[in-house]
Amino acid sequence: MSTTGLTTVNGVNVDQMMTTIEHIQQQPDLANFTFRARTEWQNGAHTRSRIKGFYGAGREDESRTEPLELVGDEPAILLGKNHGPNSVEVVLHALASCLAVGLIYNASARGIEVHSLDMDVEGDVDLHRFLGLSEETRAGFEGITLRYRVAADATKDEIEQLCAHVQNTSPVLDILTNPVPVTISMEASTQ
Amino acid sequence: MSTTGLTTVNGVNVDQMMTTIEHIQQQPDLANFTFRARTEWQNGAHTRSRIKGFYGAGREDESRTEPLELVGDEPAILLGKNHGPNSVEVVLHALASCLAVGLIYNASARGIEVHSLDMDVEGDVDLHRFLGLSEETRAGFEGITLRYRVAADATKDEIEQLCAHVQNTSPVLDILTNPVPVTISMEASTQ
Numbered sequence: 001m002s003t004t005g006l007t008t009v010n011g012v013n014v015d016q017m018m019t020t021i022e023h024i025q026q027q028p029d030l031a032n033f034t035f036r037a038r039t040e041w042q043n044g045a046h047t048r049s050r051i052k053g054f055y056g057a058g059r060e061d062e063s064r065t066e067p068l069e070l071v072g073d074e075p076a077i078l079l080g081k082n083h084g085p086n087s088v089e090v091v092l093h094a095l096a097s098c099l100a101v102g103l104i105y106n107a108s109a110r111g112i113e114v115h116s117l118d119m120d121v122e123g124d125v126d127l128h129r130f131l132g133l134s135e136e137t138r139a140g141f142e143g144i145t146l147r148y149r150v151a152a153d154a155t156k157d158e159i160e161q162l163c164a165h166v167q168n169t170s171p172v173l174d175i176l177t178n179p180v181p182v183t184i185s186m187e188a189s190t191q
Numbered sequence: 192m193s194t195t196g197l198t199t200v201n202g203v204n205v206d207q208m209m210t211t212i213e214h215i216q217q218q219p220d221l222a223n224f225t226f227r228a229r230t231e232w233q234n235g236a237h238t239r240s241r242i243k244g245f246y247g248a249g250r251e252d253e254s255r256t257e258p259l260e261l262v263g264d265e266p267a268i269l270l271g272k273n274h275g276p277n278s279v280e281v282v283l284h285a286l287a288s289c290l291a292v293g294l295i296y297n298a299s300a301r302g303i304e305v306h307s308l309d310m311d312v313e314g315d316v317d318l319h320r321f322l323g324l325s326e327e328t329r330a331g332f333e334g335i336t337l338r339y340r341v342a343a344d345a346t347k348d349e350i351e352q353l354c355a356h357v358q359n360t361s362p363v364l365d366i367l368t369n370p371v372p373v374t375i376s377m378e379a380s381t382q
Contacts, residue, residue, distance in 0.1 A: 010234070010235065011234035011235030011236075011237070012235050012236070012270055013270060016270060017270055020268075020270075020322075021322055021323075021324065024318070024319070024322065024324060025324065028319070031317050031318040031319045031322070031324070032315070032316075032317055032318075033315070033316050033317075033318060034313055034314070034315050034316075035277070035279055035280045035283060035313065035314055035316070036280075036283065036311070036312065036313040036314075037276075037280060037283040037284050037287060037311075037312050037313075038309065038310070038311050038312075039284060039287035039288060039291060039309060039310045039312065040307075040308075040309040040310075041291045041295060041305070041307070041308035041309065043201070043202035044201065044202030044203050044295070045202075045203070045292045045295070045296075046202070047287070047288040047291045047292065049283075049284040049287060049288065051276045051280045051283075051284070054266070054280075056268060056269075056318075057268050061266055061268060063266050063267045063268065063273060064266065064273055068273070068275055068276045068280075070261070070276065070281065070284045070288075072284065072288035072291075072292070074292065075245070075252055075254050075255065076254050077211075077247060077248050077252060077254065078247075079203055079204060079207060079208055079211075079296070082254060082255055082259070084259055085228075085242040085259045085261065086226070086288075086292075087284075087285045087286070087288045087289035087292065087362065087363045088226055088285070088289070088362050088363060088366070089226045089227075089228060089242045089245075089259075090261065090281060090284060090285040090288070091282070091285050091363060091366060092226060092227065092228040092240075092242075093228050093230060093240040093242070093261045093263065093278075093281060094278045094279070094281040094282050094285060095278070095373070096228060096230035096238070096240060097230060097238040097240065097261075097263035097277075097278045097281070098278035098279070099375070100230060100232045100238045100263075101236045101238065101263070101265065101277075101278065102321070104232060104235070104236070105236070105270070106323075114232070116231075116232070117231075117232035118229065118230060118231045118232065119229070119230045119231075120227070120228075120229050120378075121227065121228050121229075121230065122225055122226065122227040122228075123225070123226055123227075123371075124223070124224070124225050125223075125224050125225075125226070125362060126222050126223055126224075127215070127222040127223075127224060127247075128215070128219070128222045129360050129365075130293070130360050130361075130362055131211075131212055131215065131222070131360075132212075132297075132356070132360060133212065133215060133216065133222070138365055138369065139359075139360050139361055139362045139364070139365035140361075140362040140363065140364075140365035140366035140369070140371060141362070141366055141371045142371075142372075143371065143372045143373070143374070144371055144372070144373045144374070145373075145374045145376075146373065146374070146375045146376075147375075147376050147377075147378040148375070148376075148377055148378060149377075149378050149379040149380075150377070150379075150380050150381075151380075151381045151382070152380070152382065153382060154382065155382070156377075156380045159377065159380050160377065163375070163377065165323070167375060168330075169320050169321050169322075169323060169330050170321070170330055170331075171278065171279050171316060171321055171330045171331040171332070172278045172279060172282060172331065173330070173331075173373060173375075174320075174329055174330035174331035175279070175282060175331035175332055175367060176366060176367075176370075176371045176373055177370050177371060177372075177373055178329065178331070178370060179367075179368050179369060179370065180314075180331065180332045180333075180334065180335055180367045180368060181333075181334045181335070181368075182286070182334070182335045182336075182337065182364060182367055182368055183334070183335070183336045183337070184290070184337045184338075184339070184354070184358060184364075185336075185337075185338050185339075186338075186339055186340075186341070186347075186350065186351065186354065187311075187338040187339060187340050188340040188341075189340075189341050189342075189343070189347045189350050190341075190342045191342070191343065191344060191345065191346070
């Protein structure tokens with residue numbers, strides 16, 4: 001990333017960004033982060049996750065005084081009550097928000113002012129496997145399509161170069177397009 | 192899935208579940224769903240997604256009269272203002288809520304009453320790639336660990352069998368552990 005020397009671009013403190021990058025270049029393990037969520041089942045398909053602390057930049061973060069909450073549920077056709085989006089809809093938000101943040105941070109580092117950015121994202125899923133009706137189909141999204149619209153002080157070519165870089169560095173895009181090892185274990189079971 | 196004949200178990204209408212499964216067995220394309228989100232960048236790392244309609248069970252769903260909203264942001268150490276969880280934290284909620292719904296639905300189908308269920312999930316990420324400092328490390332989670340605690344009218348063995356089935360049929364676990372094709376395109380760019 002390079003900077004134009006402006007302090008804040010698109011609401012991003014570019015000086016802080018450059019300082020963070022310098023610190024990590026000097027001490028690489030500052031880039032190791034562990035994020036966490038605690039999820040409690042409520043009733044039916046209704047769940048609630050609390051997200052507060054995480055480890056990063058060499059220490060436990062304490063910037064959140066209250067937990068951030070996410071509520072999950074299913075629509076009626078899938079036996080829920082619409083208290084919140086379902087888990088695959090949440091994945092669509094995760095992808096779009098990750099690409100948006102990447103695009104804004106990298107635009108800011110390049111001194112490109114962004115006036116607006118929005119995205120439509122959709123994913124196709126066949127529920128046969130989730131419902132225990134088939135082992136042949138995959139359980140998750142067969143494919144995801146994302147279209148974005150941007151207004152910025154940059155040419156279409158510059159935006160496309162920016163977006164290519166963002167796609168190469170996006171955590172959630174990597175998580176979706178490449179396998180992540182997941183370990184699941186029961187900690188306690190009581191009757 | 193089999194049912195004990197009870198109508199509602201764990202807040203899940205088992206009769207409706209069995210009817211849905213019968214309909215899909217008779218008309219397989221009813222299992223094709225397309226979920227959607229529209230995400231708008233706010234400022235800095237702050238994003239907002241609206242989730243309302245989707246296609247499923249052969250038609251456009253209209254059960255949500257208002258959009259469900261998800262807010263994303265980053266903590267201060269990552270240049271944000273903590274308006275919401277960041278996108279990889281959202282992925283942790285997506286995984287836990289998906290496994291919880293799968294466990295509850297399958298327990299309900301088997302007539303197992305669940306008294307409580309909660310999960311701790313965490314993921315490790317190295318931010319070198321996101322920050323443009325390395326092409327060697329992956330951008331997303333290097334690994335995710337989930338531990339769950341359950342109280343239910345079932346033996347430990349029955350719960351472990353249930354959980355094995357859920358892991359084999361979970362949409363989000365599949366999305367994380369197997370590659371999903373993602374297509375990204377610019378729809379419009381203005382200066």
